[in-house]
Amino acid sequence: MDFLNRFIKRIFRREEIHPPGSIKTAPLEPSHLEPAWDLDGQQSIVVGAAQSTGIERDHNEDTLFVLVGNSAGQEALPEFGLFLVADGMGGHRAGEIASAISVRTTAHCLTEGTILRLFENEPKEDALPIHDLIRQALEEANRSVVARVPGGGTTLTAALLISGQLTIGHVGDSRAYLIVDGKSEILTRDHSLVERLRELGQLTPEEAASHPQRNVLYRAIGQGANLEVDIISHPVPDGGYLLLCSDGLWGVVPDHEIRRIIYSSGHPQAACDELVRAANAAGGPDNITAVLVGFPPK
Amino acid sequence: MIRRTTRALDGQTERLENLQPGTTLQDRYLILGLLGSGGMSSVYKGRDLHFPNVTKLVAVKEMTNIVSDQTMYEMIVTNFEREADLLATLSHPAIPRIYDYFISKKNLYLVMEFIDGKDLEAVLQESDDFLPEEQVISWAIELCDTLTYLHNHKPEPLVFRDIKPTNIMVDHHGHIRLIDFGIARIFQPGQKGTMIGTEGYSPPEQYRGEASPAGDIYALGATLHHILTRRDPRLEPPFSFTERPIREINPNVSPELEAIINTTLDYDPKKRYPSTDALKNALLATANETGLLIKPRTAEIFVRGDEIQELWSFECEDEIRGTPIVYQGMILIGCYDHNLYALDAKTGEFMWKYATEGGITGRPAAEDGVIFIGSEDYRLHAVTARGGKLAWMYYTEGPIRSSPILSHGHIFVGSDDNHLHVINSLNGRRAWRAEAMGPIWSTPLVKDERVFFGCESGDFYCYDFRGELKWRKKIKRAVTSSPILLDGLLYFGSKDWTLYALEIENGWQVWRYRMGGPTISTPTAAEDKIFIGCGDNHIYAIHARHAREIWRYATEHQVTSSPVVYVDSIYCGSVDGGLYCLDFRTGRLRWRFRTEGPITGSPVIVDNTLFIGSNDHKVYALLT
Numbered sequence: 001m002d003f004l005n006r007f008i009k010r011i012f013r014r015e016e017i018h019p020p021g022s023i024k025t026a027p028l029e030p031s032h033l034e035p036a037w038d039l040d041g042q043q044s045i046v047v048g049a050a051q052s053t054g055i056e057r058d059h060n061e062d063t064l065f066v067l068v069g070n071s072a073g074q075e076a077l078p079e080f081g082l083f084l085v086a087d088g089m090g091g092h093r094a095g096e097i098a099s100a101i102s103v104r105t106t107a108h109c110l111t112e113g114t115i116l117r118l119f120e121n122e123p124k125e126d127a128l129p130i131h132d133l134i135r136q137a138l139e140e141a142n143r144s145v146v147a148r149v150p151g152g153g154t155t156l157t158a159a160l161l162i163s164g165q166l167t168i169g170h171v172g173d174s175r176a177y178l179i180v181d182g183k184s185e186i187l188t189r190d191h192s193l194v195e196r197l198r199e200l201g202q203l204t205p206e207e208a209a210s211h212p213q214r215n216v217l218y219r220a221i222g223q224g225a226n227l228e229v230d231i232i233s234h235p236v237p238d239g240g241y242l243l244l245c246s247d248g249l250w251g252v253v254p255d256h257e258i259r260r261i262i263y264s265s266g267h268p269q270a271a272c273d274e275l276v277r278a279a280n281a282a283g284g285p286d287n288i289t290a291v292l293v294g295f296p297p298k
Numbered sequence: 299m300i301r302r303t304t305r306a307l308d309g310q311t312e313r314l315e316n317l318q319p320g321t322t323l324q325d326r327y328l329i330l331g332l333l334g335s336g337g338m339s340s341v342y343k344g345r346d347l348h349f350p351n352v353t354k355l356v357a358v359k360e361m362t363n364i365v366s367d368q369t370m371y372e373m374i375v376t377n378f379e380r381e382a383d384l385l386a387t388l389s390h391p392a393i394p395r396i397y398d399y400f401i402s403k404k405n406l407y408l409v410m411e412f413i414d415g416k417d418l419e420a421v422l423q424e425s426d427d428f429l430p431e432e433q434v435i436s437w438a439i440e441l442c443d444t445l446t447y448l449h450n451h452k453p454e455p456l457v458f459r460d461i462k463p464t465n466i467m468v469d470h471h472g473h474i475r476l477i478d479f480g481i482a483r484i485f486q487p488g489q490k491g492t493m494i495g496t497e498g499y500s501p502p503e504q505y506r507g508e509a510s511p512a513g514d515i516y517a518l519g520a521t522l523h524h525i526l527t528r529r530d531p532r533l534e535p536p537f538s539f540t541e542r543p544i545r546e547i548n549p550n551v552s553p554e555l556e557a558i559i560n561t562t563l564d565y566d567p568k569k570r571y572p573s574t575d576a577l578k579n580a581l582l583a584t585a586n587e588t589g590l591l592i593k594p595r596t597a598e599i600f601v602r603g604d605e606i607q608e609l610w611s612f613e614c615e616d617e618i619r620g621t622p623i624v625y626q627g628m629i630l631i632g633c634y635d636h637n638l639y640a641l642d643a644k645t646g647e648f649m650w651k652y653a654t655e656g657g658i659t660g661r662p663a664a665e666d667g668v669i670f671i672g673s674e675d676y677r678l679h680a681v682t683a684r685g686g687k688l689a690w691m692y693y694t695e696g697p698i699r700s701s702p703i704l705s706h707g708h709i710f711v712g713s714d715d716n717h718l719h720v721i722n723s724l725n726g727r728r729a730w731r732a733e734a735m736g737p738i739w740s741t742p743l744v745k746d747e748r749v750f751f752g753c754e755s756g757d758f759y760c761y762d763f764r765g766e767l768k769w770r771k772k773i774k775r776a777v778t779s780s781p782i783l784l785d786g787l788l789y790f791g792s793k794d795w796t797l798y799a800l801e802i803e804n805g806w807q808v809w810r811y812r813m814g815g816p817t818i819s820t821p822t823a824a825e826d827k828i829f830i831g832c833g834d835n836h837i838y839a840i841h842a843r844h845a846r847e848i849w850r851y852a853t854e855h856q857v858t859s860s861p862v863v864y865v866d867s868i869y870c871g872s873v874d875g876g877l878y879c880l881d882f883r884t885g886r887l888r889w890r891f892r893t894e895g896p897i898t899g900s901p902v903i904v905d906n907t908l909f910i911g912s913n914d915h916k917v918y919a920l921l922t
Contacts, residue, residue, distance in 0.1 A: 078804045125772045129799075131809035131845050163803045164786050189535070196536050197502070200565065218536055228533055232843045233799075233808050235786040 039072035043296030048268030055284030061088035061095035062289040078163030087246040094152030102141035109137035134169035145222030153222040180240035191219035239297040248286035268292040355412035392444040418463035442578035461517035498531035512567035519562025554584040609919040610646030618911030621661040621899040632658025650686035660701035672698030690726035705744040712738025730765035741780035752777025769805040778818035791817035809845035820860035831857030849885030860900040871897025
């Protein structure tokens with residue numbers, strides 16, 4: 001029982017998020033950072049996360065969530081990770097409540113549908129496909145926000161890692177990047193009006209960056225009954241990183257600078273701290289959230 | 299139109315209960331049932347009791363009041379009354395008449411003409427195929443007439459603002475009617491922050507708050523695009539119609555109509571038609587030119603089969619159900635006449651045949667001068683490539699319908715004896731065998747010292763090379779289709795109408811895609827697309843990472859054949875006797891070659907020459 005408690009503490013340990021403002025912005029000593037586990041010759045993933053209200057905003061509407069399950073042994077459970085970033089919007093605390101509720105609901109649905117099933121000694125045969133689970137989780141998050149937070153909405157980018165496959169569910173303009181061999185690929189598509197007009201060549205990137213409606217989304221959690229969720233699967237890269245972030249990071253720190261920070265930091269936690277610091281150094285116009293997952297070489 | 303109505307936070311947000319049948323409103327309108335609901339409004343079918351001797355049906359639209367702020371409420375009531383008054387003065391055959399309006403228990407009601415018909419979305423959902431172009435054009439012309447009436451309204455033009463398939467009804471005379479009129483404008487509570495208009499059909503300028511007749515033209519074009527392509531724009535990014543050219547999806551549409559719709563969908567309102575009248579004239583001109591409205595359009599004929607060059611054909615004594623291979627300049631193919639044939643690939647000349655004692659349905663395998671083939675005579679035969687002499691035989695306890703696979707000096711083959719047999723390819727001795735719950739017709743996939751195969755019992759297995767079960771996945775129905783591997787995912791179809799994607803390490807289902815019928819076809823992959831044939835007559839292309847349909851192509855009968863990709867085409871047979879060549883990016887037909895019997899096997903293509911067997915007893919060689 002004691003072991004079980006320790007195990008549960010272990011896998012839920014990352015749920016504790018530093019309150020905004022208390023984030024260390026100076027690079028951490030590498031010795032303070034947790035190394036990858038060596039699991040019978042195979043290294044585990046390493047995760048970092050950081051968040052900041054930013055300079056210009058007085059409250060934080062972003063929410064992040066990280067849950068990692070490592071297992072080793074002859075009958076080991078598959079590698080498991082759940083990473084969520086949500087960026088809420090709406091007045092009167094509606095934004096922060098919307099992002100919190102959507103993250104809570106999504107985490108509940110996805111843990112119930114995946115890792116909690118893995119703990120069963122006699123697994124049931126009726127597991128839903130991962131795409132369906134993610135779609136249902138985000139739809140459930142949408143229903144929760146519509147019912148509980150009138151006037152609120154949120155982006156939500158959810159990455160689920162199970163045994164060699166990453167699957168990402170996405171609504172809004174937070175982003176998931178895959179960074180491999182010094183190159184980054186955006187796995188998600190921003191559901192913002194300005195990005196859409198830019199894709200169509202109706203706005204130049206410069207016009208888009210300064211457009212007054214650049215925060216207007218055409219798709220978000222909490223905006224009506226019918227939610228269309230983007231879902232994409234990707235094999236886990238052989239080395240490299242997955243970055244989830246809100247527009248407080250990607251809208252402020254250029255992509256090449258994000259890559260430079262990740263590769264020069266040496267550890268995902270140090271990289272996240274530095275990414276947040278860079279966004280604040282550039283004015284910190286919005287809440288900043290970053291979750292970085294480092295994958296070991298295969 | 300951008301609206302930022304803030305809903306009172308302390309008010310209740312849940313919808314009130316719907317009116318029950320039998321309820322009477324104003325002592326006059328008897329509620330018969332719910333027709334539909336959405337947002338904060340519901341529409342009921344009702345009966346007007348002022349006509350006791352006849353059944354006069356009406357539609358009663360109820361808008362539930364959810365604002366608790368008194369000033370706000372009064373504003374809504376004023377707007378509602380003004381709009382109802384306006385609608386009552388309209389007179390056009392395509393616009394439902396307004397009979398009455400009233401307020402009861404703070405809810406607003408509008409009593410309208412009851413339209414016996416279906417909305418265009420329902421029409422689309424209930425049809426299996428594309429709607430005929432002449433039908434769509436005649437609806438479009440009626441819609442233009444209706445919008446022209448509204449846009450010419452005095453003193454101010456009326457803009458509908460929300461043209462979309464669900465707001466267009468087709469009545470039982472086949473004429474279109476516009477519903478959900480105007481009310482949408484004054485009663486859209488809770489449009490919060492980012493949600494603007496009906497995503498998918500709204501013109502770009504609507505996002506800047508402009509509502510003009512040109513916006514109605516855009517939304518009409520978007521609606522026509524949707525019904526001609528069957529691609530719902532609400533599932534696509536806004537203003538992405540040009541990324542889905544109509545004729546690439548539905549080649550039956552005339553280029554003239556496509557050009558007209560493209561004009562209506564121009565990003566710049568000034569480049570669209572100046573008025574719905576101008577649009578109507580363009581539609582009429584096209585219809586006259588192409589003769590669409592006068593004579594029915596005959597099916598377009600693509601390249602005829604005889605334009606595809608047939609190099610040779612060879613006739614066997616019975617049906618060819620299996621798939622050939624090309625080995626050392628020979629075509630090797632099993633036939634239901636019990637023989638394995640070897641033909642010269644260049645000329646089709648007979649070289650030798652080897653007789654088994656049962657029908658052959660599988661595909662041979664070859665290595666180091668030896669050909670391996672399973673037969674319904676329960677045996678796996680190893681035959682020399684030169685001369686077709688028996689090298690050895692391996693006995694199973696049931697007919698073999700699975701195709702042998704060579705890997706690591708072993709042959710992997712399934713049998714109806716419920717086992718997967720692993721046989722040393724040099725001497726024909728069993729290395730090990732794996733048990734399954736039923737006959738194995740699926741061809742195994744061997745990868746990284748694992749073997750994957752489906753079973754007629756509806757199970758899917760992963761064994762390691764020591765013959766130990768690594769994982770098993772229960773599928774609802776038989777898995778006859780053979781698995782393929784792409785980027786860590788296994789793809790295969792099942793008779794439960796589903797294409798599955800399983801993660802290779804533990805068999806986690808990553809996604810599934812439901813087709814219109816059972817499948818035994820084996821998928822193939824190219825450029826992130828998975829192609830598979832299906833018993834619903836279609837060949838499907840599904841995105842491997844998003845699990846979305848990219849296109850589907852209808853043949854005239856079931857597709858049990860497995861598609862093959864070569865350069866930028868896919869090749870697949872159908873039970874209708876045709877061998878189809880499609881552009882693999884769009885699914886458009888390039889050519890079709892007709893044989894005299896069903897094609898159940900799959901083609902093989904080497905050096906631009908395609909080889910295919912047919913149930914008309916023949917093997918064909920075609921120049922691609």
